[in-house]
Amino acid sequence: DTEVTQTPKHLVMGMTNKKSLKCEQHMGHRAMYWYKQKAKKPPELMFVYSYEKLSINESVPSRFSPECPNSSLLNLHLHALQPEDSALYLCASSQVVGGINTDTQYFGPGTRLTVL
């Protein structure tokens, strides 16, 4: 099973709201990723977690706050977002073997976020 699940599927929020996106995988993968994807564009990497530790932050604004509570879960906390943050937010995971991330990333279906 190569399934990554994400909730909610759709989210509409105001600029003053606080919300969270959730991602879950049960493949035993120890690397998890957040991507942002705008329409007709490729995914853009935001964060990488390896063994529940943040290893890459692609200079993402602090209004996006990731959290990895355990090896199966990844959250993205949202606060004071801007309309330009509206996008499809994708979670992905990959195996880590011998301390090295393997190549194949499996993506979830995404959360369609609209910021009003």
Next chain:
Amino acid sequence: QQQVKQSPQSLIVQKGGISIINCAYENTAFDYFPWYQQFPGKGPALLIAIRPDVSEKKEGRFTISFNKSAKQFSLHIMDSQPGDSATYFCAATRSHSGGSNYKLTFGKGTLLTVNP
């Protein structure tokens, strides 16, 4: 600087025809080249991937051709079907780069339409 150039931007093919999408990369350290298929409103799904130690890999109707000297790789979809209509992204990465320093570099995507 875009490190993976993908063409064409869009492609229209008749049912039963061959769809060909090309990618070129610059970084000679890249050694893993996956293709992702993405339907509207869904996350990217891994379609097929290749490493530079082989020149071709085939899985069903999908074939990757790889030319290491030219730093190019392409996706061929044989007997294209309307259900293949989607956006296709090529990607490249430097695998086994150590620890959590792992990033996929995506091409800009190709919108494939297969007419019935």
